[in-house]
Amino acid sequence: MVQAGGNRSLVLETLRRLSPCSRADLRQATGLHISTVANIVDELIQADLVEEVGTGDSSGGRKPQLLRLKTDRLFAVSAVVQYGKIEVGLCDMEGVVRHRTGFKLPKRVAPEDAMEQLSDVIDHTLRTSEATGDHVLGVAVAVPGPLDADQGVLLTPPNLPGWRGFPIRRTLQNLLRLPVAVQKDGHLAAFAEVWFGRQHVNHLLFIMLDEGLGGGLVMNGQLVTRAVEIGHMTIRMDGKSCNCGGRGCLELYASGIAWRQNVAARKADDAVTDFSLDDLLAMAEAGDADALGALEEVAWHLGVGIGNFINLYNPEVIVLGGRLGSAGVFPHGTLLAAARQYAYEDLMRKTAVETSALKSDALLLGAAAHVFAQMFQNPAVLLRPGERWANA
Numbered sequence: 373m374v375q376a377g378g379n380r381s382l383v384l385e386t387l388r389r390l391s392p393c394s395r396a397d398l399r400q401a402t403g404l405h406i407s408t409v410a411n412i413v414d415e416l417i418q419a420d421l422v423e424e425v426g427t428g429d430s431s432g433g434r435k436p437q438l439l440r441l442k443t444d445r446l447f448a449v450s451a452v453v454q455y456g457k458i459e460v461g462l463c464d465m466e467g468v469v470r471h472r473t474g475f476k477l478p479k480r481v482a483p484e485d486a487m488e489q490l491s492d493v494i495d496h497t498l499r500t501s502e503a504t505g506d507h508v509l510g511v512a513v514a515v516p517g518p519l520d521a522d523q524g525v526l527l528t529p530p531n532l533p534g535w536r537g538f539p540i541r542r543t544l545q546n547l548l549r550l551p552v553a554v555q556k557d558g559h560l561a562a563f564a565e566v567w568f569g570r571q572h573v574n575h576l577l578f579i580m581l582d583e584g585l586g587g588g589l590v591m592n593g594q595l596v597t598r599a600v601e602i603g604h605m606t607i608r609m610d611g612k613s614c615n616c617g618g619r620g621c622l623e624l625y626a627s628g629i630a631w632r633q634n635v636a637a638r639k640a641d642d643a644v645t646d647f648s649l650d651d652l653l654a655m656a657e658a659g660d661a662d663a664l665g666a667l668e669e670v671a672w673h674l675g676v677g678i679g680n681f682i683n684l685y686n687p688e689v690i691v692l693g694g695r696l697g698s699a700g701v702f703p704h705g706t707l708l709a710a711a712r713q714y715a716y717e718d719l720m721r722k723t724a725v726e727t728s729a730l731k732s733d734a735l736l737l738g739a740a741a742h743v744f745a746q747m748f749q750n751p752a753v754l755l756r757p758g759e760r761w762a763n764a
């Protein structure tokens with residue numbers, strides 16, 4: 373016999389997948405007794421999380437009432453901490469960013485000050501938006517790693533040196549009185565792809581190709597929260613030294629930084645070479661031969677890394693995201709040719725390589741998906757809305 377929480381989780385998850393559906397559909401999909409399904413549905417309707425939305429087709433006898441999870445009324449707050457800024461979003465369970473805002477971080481900002489400001493911004497967002505406190509399930513913060521996700525503490529962030537060891541989760545939770553989770557950005561982007569985009573996919577690798585190279589892995593439908601340092605896979609044993617302590621890491625050859633260095637090396641000595649990633653993308657789109665040639669090299673190297681990864685994990689889908697990975701100008705053909713050369717043919721055939729449909733919202737939506745998924749695992753909290761603010 374599954375515990376009550378487990379049955380509720382099962383019914384909620386099934387409702388999310390099948391909505392609108394009848395109680396009989398839920399019984400069939402979950403294998404639970406019809407009275408158990410009916411009791412849980414009653415609880416969910418009372419908690420204003422589920423509604424009846426008319427009748428469905430009858431297979432003989434009375435037409436069944438159809439049920440719908442009120443996914444447009446369940447909200448999560450997302451915060452994305454990046455170098456120089458924090459982006460904030462209020463997202464619903466349909467995957468819509470209902471409200472977005474953000475603020476700049478001064479260069480040497482103390483993490484305490486940044487969290488105070490973040491708390492004020494979130495508080496203002498909640499007070500002025502359509503989401504009432506009752507339906508805001510929690511907050512998730514996306515950060516660059518490395519990170520102790522259980523404690524919500526940043527370990528040694530290269531671009532946020534003053535934040536080393538800072539307890540983001542505890543600090544923000546005390547300020548907001550809402551549940552707060554902290555997770556690595558690449559992991560959250562990977563989770564967004566399966567939660568909002570590809571619900572039938574169980575094994576997915578997300579590659580965030582932006583200034584750096586990161587990513588996240590979903591296996592058996594679950595986010596792998598242990599480190600997935602695809603950027604620090606060695607692809608050249610005698611290669612350049614990396615600040616991770618290794619040598620010949622993939623990120624040194626396949627990233628926005630690598631692209632910039634490669635373009636600079638191709639330009640004449642006296643040319644301006646201090647390009648931003650957006651500059652480089654504009655140059656490539658305008659047909660700059662150096663930018664395009666250097667980008668071919670980036671794509672080839674990333675394809676080699678992806679070929680290795682396919683041999684190890686054989687994900688069903690590899691999703692490319694980040695400003696560079698999802699740019700129209702990125703040469704996918706080159707990447708695929710390299711992956712094909714280095715992966716087992718049979719495994720390569722079973723892996724699709726696609727571009728993220730979520731684009732720049734991947735991190736906001738990934739953080740929101742993390743809040744929703746956690747709440748689905750502990751639905752008792754969902755059923756006591758009044759206590760959420762007080763006991764967070």
Ligand SMILES: [Zn+2]
Pocket residue numbers: 603604614615616617618619621
């Ligand atoms: Zn490295």
